[in-house]
Amino acid sequence: EAVGPQDYTGIKMKVLEWSKAAQDALASSADALKGKTVYLVAATLRPETMYGQTNCFVGPDLKYGIYQVNDNEAYLCTERAARNMSQQKLFASTQIIKLADIKGAPIVGTKIHAPMSVYPAVYVLPMETVLATKGTGVVTSVPSDSPDDFATLSDLKKKPEYYHIEPEWVNGFEPIPIIDTPNYGNLIAPKLCEIKKINSQKDKNQLAEAKEIAYKEAFYQGVMCHGEFTGVKVQDAKPKVREFLLKSGEAFVYNE
Numbered sequence: 001e002a003v004g005p006q007d008y009t010g011i012k013m014k015v016l017e018w019s020k021a022a023q024d025a026l027a028s029s030a031d032a033l034k035g036k037t038v039y040l041v042a043a044t045l046r047p048e049t050m051y052g053q054t055n056c057f058v059g060p061d062l063k064y065g066i067y068q069v070n071d072n073e074a075y076l077c078t079e080r081a082a083r084n085m086s087q088q089k090l091f092a093s094t095q096i097i098k099l100a101d102i103k104g105a106p107i108v109g110t111k112i113h114a115p116m117s118v119y120p121a122v123y124v125l126p127m128e129t130v131l132a133t134k135g136t137g138v139v140t141s142v143p144s145d146s147p148d149d150f151a152t153l154s155d156l157k158k159k160p161e162y163y164h165i166e167p168e169w170v171n172g173f174e175p176i177p178i179i180d181t182p183n184y185g186n187l188i189a190p191k192l193c194e195i196k197k198i199n200s201q202k203d204k205n206q207l208a209e210a211k212e213i214a215y216k217e218a219f220y221q222g223v224m225c226h227g228e229f230t231g232v233k234v235q236d237a238k239p240k241v242r243e244f245l246l247k248s249g250e251a252f253v254y255n256e
């Protein structure tokens with residue numbers, strides 16, 4: 001767990017098509033949302049992995065809001081995150097303007113664009129362990145490099161009906177090699193899940209161990225094997241990929 005202040009990258013995941021359930025849930029807010037592009041905002045510490053995004057996660061039981069950024073844009077996140085964003089002057093207005101309320105469950109199935117991802121469009125999926133008290137409550141998913149993301153996506157692929165998702169929201173979205181590591185190869189999260197015999201997102205202790213190893217191994221020994229920074233050490237590529245995302249307007253600095 002992080003103690004001091006965290007310097008996150010806020011990834012703007014543009015809504016391409018709301019799920020049927022989200023359309024119903026947002027029907028009464030149609031006027032407020034009219035003319036606004038909505039982005040799900042995911043807080044990440046690993047911007048260099050964004051090429052490998054396969055989906056994004058929301059907590060099905062969490063409450064989210066859609067907050068006005070300016071005349072054209074709105075962000076979907078928790079209220080807690082919106083307050084932080086407002087304090088960090090990320091909104092044009094000094095007041096917080098909430099355009100809509102929505103729970104996590106109906107957002108699932110929404111089609112979004114994940115910046116830099118190999119997959120041009122990905123889906124919003126449910127993850128039980130998303131914390132309301134961290135980041136934006138939206139987690140972008142990189143199953144190649146995050147054991148939590150790999151374990152959860154694997155659960156969803158095994159039992160789509162149990163999780164109330166359509167198979168096409170997960171099928172075909174495979175982990176992509178982004179970072180090569182000396183000890184665990186170029187798909188470190190699947191490898192660690194195999195070594196630690198992680199069978200589901202509920203295997204908390206093994207996942208915590210896997211997460212720790214994955215983070216250190218990639219940061220200190222990892223080398224990019226995808227994209228324009230191929231061959232560059234992760235330590236050096238991380239700020240460069242982040243800068244690219246910030247400059248392109250597809251991400252912003254978010255602290256908490």
Ligand code: A2H
Nearest residue numbers: 002044045046049130131134135137139140141142145146
């Ligand atoms: B990371 P820290 Cl590839 N609930 O991004 C649960 N997890 C959350 C969250 C929330 N509300 N908000 C953010 N996170 C995740 C990428 C990634 C991340 C990779 C590998 C490891 C990793 C893709 N998912 O995190 O407690 C986000 O997932 C492991 C540390 O503030 C974010 O970065 O240190 C990370 O946890 C922030 O966790």
